[in-house]
Amino acid sequence: MKLYPIPTGNFKLDGGAMFGVVPKTLWQKTNPADENNLCSWAMRCLLVESGDRLVLIDNGIGDKQDAKFFSHYYLYGDDSLEKSLHKAGFDFSDITDVFLTHLHFDHCGGSVKYSSNGTSFEMVFPKAQYWSNQDHWTWATVPNPREKASFLKENIMPLKDSGHLSFLEVGQQQFLPGFDVTYVDGHTDKMMVPRIQYKGRTVCFMADLLPSVGHLPLPYVMGYDTRPLLTLQEKEAFLNQAAAENWVLFLEHDSVNECCTVKQTEKGVRVDQVFPLSAL
Structure with a gap:
């Protein structure tokens, strides 16, 4: 098995929204904001090469939204996606599977393009099954008012209409040999967190369960x-196990740190080391 980080670009979001009830005086120590209270975030994906499967x-x-939409997110x-896949030696047509942790626009917008x-x-990936x-899926296609703006029909419905959509059974813990799945419900219903066995380590794609190193303290x-x-x-449960078993946490949204490990301290689980995936 081989793993390739696939950075797809950076954007900005309000720091208060990203840290909830935590005061700015605390979160800005790890995630400094600009004059508009915006913090920088990555959209870092992961490519998994396993036998004849190439899983993104x-x-x-994505790039199909209008200028007004993108003006809210300050892409920079x-x-x-295309550049990073090419750098890894692949093209869109090489992808056999697209594994979507959840269907918020910053995680699945690159699935579909205008003809x-x-x-x-x-x-975008003509030979792939989208998972x-x-x-x-039900949660995303009949959205609650709180999340409606994050579930965009043009990102989601073409997956089904094209016949490229497949479902894991809820509770299905293995996607591929060496590629397991944890389901979590706090961020959105049944978000999937991959855990991949790689070079003798467990690499966890953290999605929005842990957006950045700055989100390690539990109230963050x-x-x-x-x-x-x-x-x-x-x-708390995930990080306790990650610390006990020395898991590698691959961070989708941390604009500085690609991976980290964690350890138990008197203040709870905190960062141990930060490093690129290539260091493994």
Whole structure:
């Protein structure tokens, strides 16, 4: 098995929204904000090469939204999904599976593009099956008012209409040999967190369970989470196991740190080391 980080670009979000009830005087120590209270975030995906399967975990925000939409998120940097795949030696048509941790636009927007006529949609990865689970699909396609703006129909419905959509059974713990799945419900219903066996280590793709190193303290929970107290419980259990078993946490949204390990301290689980995935 081989793993390739796939950075798809950076964006900015309000620091208060990203840290919920935690005061700015605390969170800005690890995630400094600009004059508009915006912090920088990555959209870092992961490519898994396993036998004849080439699995892309999440795919960033995409490029099909209008200028008004993108003006809210201040996209910046030279990275893109296409550039990063090419750097790893692959093209869109090489991808066999797209594993979507959840269907918020910054995680699945790169799934679908406008066709050449600009009036219909087509799959960015024409040979791939796109993976979600039935519970999360229902949650996303009949959205609650709180999350409605994060579940964009043009990102989601073409997956089903094209025939490229597949579901893991809820509770299915293995996607591929060496690629297991944990389900969490605090951020959004039935978000999937991959755990991959790689070079004798467990690499966890943290999605929005742990957006950044700055979110390690338990109360540091995003304002976007639908069930913040549940996130706190899920994060505590996950981080305790990560510390006990020396897991590598691959960070999708940390704009500085690609991976970290954690350890137990008198203040709870805290960062131990930070490093790129290539250091393994």
